[in-house]
Amino acid sequence: MPNPAILTVDDDPAVSRAVSRDLRRRYGDRYRVVRADSGDTALEALREIKLRGEQVAVLLADYRMPHMNGIEFLESAMDLFPLARRVLLTAYADTDAAIDAINLVDVDHYLLKPWNPPEEKLYPVVDSMLDAWRASPEPPASEVRVVGHRWSAPSFAVRDFLARNLVPYRWLLADEPEGGRLLTAAGLTADDVPLVLTSDGKTLAAPSETDLAVHVGLTTTPSLEFYDLVVVGAGPAGLGAAVYGASEGLRTVLVEQRATGGQAGQSSRIENYLGFPDGVSGAQLTDRARRQALRFGAELLTTREAVGLESGGTSRLLRFGDGTSIAAHTVVLATGVSYRMLDAPGLDELTGRGVFYGSASTEAPSCIEQDVYIVGGANSAGQAAVHFARYASRVHMLIRGSDLRHSMSSYLIQQIEAIDNITVWPHSEVAGAHGDGHLERLTVRDPRSGDTRDVDTSWLFIFIGAEPRTGWLDDAVLRDRLGFVLTGPDLLCEGKRPPGWTLPRDPYHLESSMPGVFAAGDVRSASVKRVASAVGEGAMAVSLIHRYLEAQ
Known part of the structure; x- marks a missing residue:
């Protein structure tokens, strides 16, 4: 992971070179000094840094810049790096504006030009900014990041593909702050998810599995004929x-x-x-x-x-x-x-939105303190029940037969019987699934009598036949x-x-x-x-x- 960045922006080339020179001399062995000549180019540099998953420690912006002044730039930069420390470079005549910036847009400090000698006027300020940043830095994102919606089937498909191919990734919701910042940096909206950001900053909007495989380092083409x-x-x-x-x-x-x-x-x-x-x-x-x-x-x-x-x-x-x-x-x-597809009304529409075929272990942490329903009575269903019981308030196993003995290994049956929050429901099958955008309710039927009952749940995992x-x-x-x-x-x-x-x-x-x-x-x-x-x-x-x- 590259060193964290200190970014400076000033439209005066002489001032820009001088501040960058002084910063590199003091901090160049630990930080990357990035120089920009306008607010727009500085924001573009910040977006690239954001997409690469790198960190920004300090932002220094000149107050008097055309098109976008320093305060406006720092306001926009906060949307991308809210934890970066912010310093405004001002002339003596702009002191009042600098004080207003501290009060109104959360600027951390202002520096008067000229700042010579830097040992007295520049470095102590930047040292204090770096100390404050190190106390609460943004975590670097060296792994793949996925931005999506909680109940989005395409988002689940991307996460499931990465998990099953053993590619580490970080999951971010599009409607949470960091997910929104990444969408903004990529120039996308919440309608463009899932967004995948590779470890080198490449952005993939709703990628195909082949595109995803290529960009996360999986091999897709043979080397020999x-x-x-x-x-x-x-x-x-x-x-x-x-x-x-x-x-x-x-x-x-x-x-x-x-x-x-x-x-x-x-x-x-x-x-x-x-x-x-x-x-x-x-x-x-x-x-x-x-x-x-x-x-x-x-x-x-x-x-x-x-x-x-x-x-x-x-x-x-x-x-x-x-x-x-x-x-x-x-x-x-x-x-x-x-796994065979379960034929019941509503399941197709809700697949990937609360209805899953197989264990979908990526979803287990999201099931905390909730009811989970599992269809199937073979070993794969039993292993899933034991796993989900660590997270869910209760795991309900729906089986068509009278018990598990004819389809499941005895060691698993013993484990299930010993876990208090697993309930096995014999003579039960799913007759329907209901929900607005995601699973909210199941209709469970007794195949012998045809009697039905509705149960509230957001989670159904299906393991039937092969x-x-x-x-x-x-x-x-x-x-x-x-x-x-x-x-x-x-x-x-x-x-x-x-x-x-x-x-x-x-x-x-x-x-x-x-x-x-x-x-x-x-x-x-x-x-x-x-x-x-x-x-x-x-x-x-x-x-x-x-x-x-x-x-x-």
Whole structure:
């Protein structure tokens, strides 16, 4: 982070150079001295400093300037840096104006010209201003900043994207002072949110995920034209395949549409994963796996939507939504599954405005002392309930069955039973959502009797079922009736190999109906839906890929 700034503004070039020279001589090793020749250029410099997340300690402005005098400039500067100390440079004849400025616009001090010798007339004043500023400085903003509205779905989407990609950011509301100052500095209004400010001061108004990824340091384009292995999907299975593929010398690229980790990456705590007796959050596990894959030389591409898979002799071609493609000897399909959308009136309109699919852990601190409703009875829902119970006054779990035993691990059931502010509501489903701009009320129904009741809440998190992310494959590989990819023995029908199979061998255990294309994790038909098994299948796929490549 650069040193805090001392900004001077004076339309007289000789005076401007003199004050800047004297300030640099005394403070140049600790502060940046920024010089401007008018109020307008000074404000433009302040806006740039604001957008870069840097600090301004002291402002020195000449009183007699055309177009915008020193008092007017300091008034405007206060909107951007309210904690900066303000000094007015005046001639003796303007003393009364300077005193009025102290009383009316909160100027901290005035200095008479000339200020020679500076050791007696300039430095003591600036020293006292710097002491006062250091006592209450504005925090530097070295991380990404996001300005948005509390119940804005686009604002939530930006925050969720950054959080799931492990990009630190600071969240600021557009209707609060600092958020308003950043919008002003960027020349935007509250209608232009979400506003993203990168660590180098770049401003992005309502950015696409691809633009956002590029400007926060994520990689979106491949460095090679051809790879040994393309892994599609960066959940546990994909990360496992990338780690083992890259560590064993395969030119490996990992392609992800949104963020690493998949559903597991959204989990607040995974307690039954081998080697973590005290549990580990999905984000922590994802970060370790991602760093491990990168250390071994795998590439990670984000915001790349796969839309097609083709076979071309011994190569496999993966096509993207933007018209580009990437080729490789082999492919691992590890796209995982997504939560099913809940079909009830009002939910679509309120998604991202109080209705969320998955844990949306970024929202947990906002749920303090409020009622939270969770739909679902599997492990992901249970982990979310335990997590939100730390913030909410009460967590209500709505399940269609009579209890949790048939769908949730016993360790989680025991935890839920031991937490006083979690209530499980059996035989309950959401029949409707209501609210003006954000969720305010739910209609809950008993599916047996049809009886309904309304409950007040601003928070609904949905964890129901899973649909494989395989629609983009079309007929490239065979899938079961639910859309999961068929592999290995499941492709054989009465001992016959799948249609179009050209090799003189049966498909390998994790191999799909297209030779050289493997499936791992939740996307594979009849797989065990657990993090450990997904990682294991990712590693196993790489072992089978070596056998495939050796036979080519």
